[in-house]
Amino acid sequence: MFSPSITAKESTRRFIAKIREVNPKIKVTLLKQAYQYAWNAHKDQLRRSGEPFLAHPVAVAIILAEQKLDHITIAAGLLHDVLEDTDATIDTLRETFSDEIARLVDGVTKIDTFQASSRQQRQVETYRKMLLSMARDLRVIIIKFADRLHNLRTLKFLAPEKIKAIATETLDIYAPLAHRLGMARIKWELEDLAFKHLHPNEYNGIVSRVVRDRHEREKIIDTFAIPLRNTLDNEGVKAVVVGRPKHFFSIYRKMSQRNKPFKEIYDLLALRVITDSISDCYHTLGVIHSMWKPIQYRFKDYISTPKTNGYQSLHTTVVGQGGHIIEMQIRTWQMNQTAEDGIAAHWLYKDGKMTHPSKDDNALTWLKNIIEWQKELTDSTEFFEFFKVDLFHAEIFLFTPKGDLITLPKGATVLDFAFSVHTDLGLHCVGARVDGKIETISKELVSGSTVEILHLESKKPSIDWLKDAKTSKARSAIKRWLTITGRQESIDLGKEIVQAQIKKLHLSISLKEHLPQMLEYFNRKTEDGFYEQVGRGAISVNRILAYFSSRRVKKPVGSQLSRFVDSLTGRSKKLHIGKDDTMMIRYAPCCNPVPGDEIIGFMTKGRGISVHRKDCSYSLMFDKDDERAIEITWEGNKQETRKYFVNLELTATNRKGLLRDLSLSLDNCEAEVVNCTLNVNNQLVNGSLKLEIANSRQLKEIVRSLEKIKNIEKVFRTRDKEQLVE
Secondary structure, X not given: OOOOOOOHHHHHHHHHHHHHHHOOOXXXXXXXXXXXXXXXXXXXXXXXXXXXXXXXXXXXXXXXXXXXXXXXHHHHHHOOOHHHHOOOOHHHHHHHOOHHHHHHHHHHOOOOOOOOOOHHHHHHHHHHHHHHHHHHOOHHHHHHHHHHHHHHHOHHHOOHHHHHHHHHHHHHHHHHHHHHOXXXXXXHHHHHHHHHHHOHHHHHHHHHHHHHOHHHHHHHHHHHHHHHHHHHHHHOOOEEEEEOOOOHHHHHHHHHHHOOOHHHOHHHOEEXXXXXXXXXXXXXXXXXXXXXXXXXXXXXXXXXXXXOOOOOOEEEEEEOHHHOEEEEEEEEHHHHHHHHHHXXXXXXXXXXXXXXXXXXXXXXXXHHHHHHHHOOOOOHHHHHHHHHHHHHOOEEEEEOOOOOEEEEEOOOEHHHHHHHHOHHHHHOEEEEEEOOEEEOOOOEOOOOOEEEEEEOOOOOOOOOHHHHOOOHHHHHHHHHHHHHHHHHHHHHHXXXXXXXXXXXXXXXXXXXXXXXXXXXXXXXXXXXXXXXHHHHOOOOHHHHHHHHHHOOOOOOOXXXXXXXXXXXXXXXXXXXXXXXXXXXEEEOOOOOOOEOEOEEEEEEOOOEEEEEEOOOHHHHHHOOOOOOEEOEEEOOOOOXXXXXXXXXXXXXXXXXXXXXXXXXXXXXXXXXEEEEEEEEEOOEEEEEEEEEEOOHHXXXXXXXXXXXXXXXXXXXXXXXXXXXXX
16 A cells, blocks of 8 residues: 555555445545545655554554444544644645544644643643543544554554553553543553553463463353353343453453462453343343352442443353353443444444434543533643543442432542532532431442432531542532632731731831732732732741831830730730631641640641641741741630530540440530540550540540549540640
């Protein structure tokens, strides 16, 4: 096809002949035009292997044709490199062909002109562009898969570091993405080729073992397949029973994850049963379980609860004679096509006609969610990590009280479930009933559970929620809320900090009079922008003091008298906390300060003020840091509504009724127990309590009450291990 003496006309003829050989029903007029355009655009270019560059787009087009894709997708595959590697422009493609083809080619093209600070950032922006293009037309990623497949097949001509980078990216992004879109055949080949280049020794070892054990494996498979075919025939079930090959990377992954040698990977043996109807699938399942003993925990019904990529099948693993274990997959012909071709099946030719995906297609829904979430992730590294996490996850299946199915990644929490139902429900979530049991927002969920979300309108997200949220949707919604709400809270906090410094210095001039000069000094255009930077810690207290010093603002005459009056009247120069705290005030978990404790605050960049007890080891480290230290005090409000966490430890001698007395004591003190652990060793009891309390007065009351319990020897507050006294 690419002989030096061959003409463009003859080369086009051979290409069309090859395409018709693969798919006789394809329309070829557009393909001839696209081929001749690509011929002229790439005619003077060579690949690293020395062959004509056109060999690559032709190979991509043939891969697409082998998948029985439409003529527009194949034409775009022929042209997919012209924008990146030739002088062609998107306008030229639009004029020569169509908006549709120009859009597909542009969607596959990398972002090289983007002014990025690093190669990774440019790569991430390319992924973003690809995602947006996929959302408009999923054929973009199908072309990209074909492009990546052929590149992997010819990767040996590149430098070793380039080979490693491409193979790693394939396993990190493209293979999981193919899985997400249900394209199993593409996924398997991408994984095996990348595995071959990344780990050649392990790859060759597994291949040699698979080839060497093939005949033995086929004999074992026949001991299952032959009797199953005969029984299904007798039952009147039309079915095809075939051995299903395990792919090399799949074997390697199982060996690595389970830390087992090749010979101990028992599920290398697999059968696939393809039937004409769903009822035949379940009939076949019954036949299989009547013939062999099933392994209960290995059964999965993906027909009644399909995976998010549209995959449907019954999975069961059974034990046969000699202890041989085999996995069986049971599905219809349509399910089998969807499993192997995924989203690409929508563009397959069927009886000369082409179908398109519906708007509620699972792949499109997932893509739309990804597009929405990525808008909130401005940091390239964060986007890249969340993108990979969303691609890789295993799934769990959960139910609402009404019986609606919710699919979430493995490891998802109550908080993730709440956001998956509705964003507002997530923002006000306080916990859930999971199978009737009350659980916290951090509770990790398991498949099959029924989850009823509990919520309060007064509940608001905090930055700590990000630790409990695992899904991109939940995390992006929390971050969006924190950003919008946090800005106003940063402004309010910043204004309070500046006012406190003016009071501290006993300046005669008001904040309003200072403001124009302060904005100019700190290079801020707006009042809110200035206060926000102060509240977030970007402008430190020390810099504010430096401003006053640079302006030589003098304290008024009588400042000593003013301070004396302050001390007599109780007027404070400190920030007050504890009454209506914003999320910019954070109570340090290292010492868990509560009202009544002596405290000190430290400015943190982007997270407001961190509050520590003055006797906390961390506060001793920072109390000389004038740049960060903030004087704070508790708000003098008797009607405390806020709750604070505190940790207690106790030691006691075990006796009958000790736990009952402990519970009664805490109940009498109106202490809310968050967590309680008691360990008994040789009659010695060591206990840990996590409580929600209002202030140090209540804490002292709790400690005194616990110390009065018979056999309790010691009660102290952690983490400083300092015993509480009056």
